[in-house]
Amino acid sequence: AQKITQTQPGMFVQEKEAVTLDCTYDTSDQSYGLFWYKQPSSGEMIFLIYQGSYDEQNATEGRYSLNFQKARKSANLVISASQLGDSAMYFCAMRGGTSYGKLTFGQGTILTVHP
């Protein structure tokens, strides 16, 4: 079984600053994938970034980077140069080794970007 923990219910950041959203996970699988999604108030889930358990380098996608620390079982999302449009709910999720099509999600972190 997989478990995702996001301990920050809400985070605030000033526009143009960087912010880190925390995510820890638990699994007994050797092979797994970690995902981050953004969910604006409209409800649609927007895929941001992916990290495979065997990837040696941290994933980056534009202003998003994933700080993957395998030994600590953490997969924090770093958003650089925050923009007002980044205000949304952010979910960390994982897919286990044999869990076809199944993502296990954390409870989410609401990010508010202040001008």
Add this chain to the structure above:
Amino acid sequence: KAGVTQTPRYLIKTRGQQVTLSCSPISGHRSVSWYQQTPGQGLQFLFEYFSETQRNKGNFPGRFSGRQFSNSRSEMNVSTLELGDSALYLCASSISGYDNEQFFGPGTRLTVL
């Protein structure tokens, strides 16, 4: 390339009725997963279909069922609706179900009165 589409976007039903939701995946994607999102339980996996076969199933009662057609479009059905079934139902598609990306549709917001 068109994204994942879900119909209808909004639905209001009464207790005891049944409902069918539809999901059309991205062209070329054969895996479709369904999730239920509620304020109390968060995002929970319902089931996943690949090539018309259910490969994975979450912990939901038998009132929740689904199917997938040969064109990869998927439907989920909820029978004998309960108030607690009110939720945002999201479907997601990927090429194989074990990809680096899983793309979500806009969701169907179901309200049970």
